[in-house]
Amino acid sequence: MRSSVIRSMGAVGAATYKEWAAYRSHMAxxxxxxxxxxxxxxxxxxxxxxxxxxxxxxxxxxxLAYFGIAAVIHYLIFDFADWNLQMLVRTGKFVTFAMRPMPHWLFALSQKLGHRTLGFWIEFVPIGLLFLFVFQVDLIPAHPWLAAASIALSFMMNFLVNYCVGLTAFWLVRAEGIRRVILLLKDITAGVFVPLSFFPEAMQKVLFFLPFQFITYVPTRVMLGEYELAGITLSAGEAVLMQLGAVASAWIVMLLVYRLALKRFTGVGV
Incomplete structure (x- = not known):
């Protein structure tokens, strides 16, 4: 069973890779x-x-290193699961996925893996070289393996958050507005526009318990070699362990919301 799931994910990822490779100028x-x-x-x-x-x-x-690293990480974790899912629900095409043996969230994750594999060569490599040699941003992490693990967890957290945002389409007739608001708040509280340590201390304590810091702020600070927020200082290894726990919790929440969404979907006779 597990091997068949892996083969199915590989097939979906490969198909997505080939599909986007035909339109790689859009990614460029x-x-x-x-x-x-x-x-x-x-x-x-x-x-x-x-x-x-x-x-x-x-x-x-x-x-400057913080913003350079954050910009480069973005090319590895970019996600469109929220838009894609809401489009499927709005057009009624989600019904075809409801009848498939592979759950849609796994299909969407496979799509992201294929899309970002292509993005690695078309976007990440040239941009990484540009930042490294032209902008002189040090992209060599203090702890390479911990940095790789943190970016992988960031990849998953971004998908899980965006997919949950996409699931709101099952309850809202027009989810585009709420999607834009949530994604803007996500970027602000993830540390995209300013490091989270620059927020007031009371706000930092709130941000510490939100999942969004694990998308941008945590992997960027792990790349820099240390983590600090709300007066809490962690080593890179401790930050990655905290990130792992947050991703596991987000995964459980996503699965619960996904089940509720499917019940609503079938409950209205679609």
Missing amino acids: VSLLVGPVYYLVQYFIWQAVYEGRDTLNGLTLDEM
Whole structure:
């Protein structure tokens, strides 16, 4: 049974890889996003740090490294499960997946694996080289294996959160608005726009218990070699263990919401 699931996931991933490879020019456009985002942050923080050596314990070089690493990680964990699932529900095409032996969440995860495998060559490698040799961002992690594990867990957490967002389509007639709001809040509380350690201390305590920090903030801090939030300092290994527990919990929540969504889907006679 397990081997058949792995073969099915491999087949879906390979099909997604080939499908997107035919339209790889669409993915190539995203090559502009990371560098432009980094340059904007570069000029902003150059101005903020003028006359200062450190800010919230971070030097200018560390701050720029944070945004450079976060931008590069984005190319590895990018996810579209929320949009894809809501489109299937809105158009009624989800009914075809409800009758398949493979649960849709596993199908969606397989799609993401195929999509990001292609993205690794088209997006991550060239952007990584650009940041490393042109922008002089140190992308060599302090603990390579821990960093790899943290990015893999970030990959899963981003999928689980986005998939749960997509599941709201089973309860909402028009879920696009709520999807956009949730995804914006997700990016803010994940540390995409500013490190979470820059938020007020009371807010940091709230952010510490939310799952979003494990998407961007945690893997970026693990890459830098240490973790600090809400007055809590952890080693890279401890941060990864905390991240593993958070992903396991998010997975359980996703499965529960998925079952409720299927009951609602079949309950209305679709």
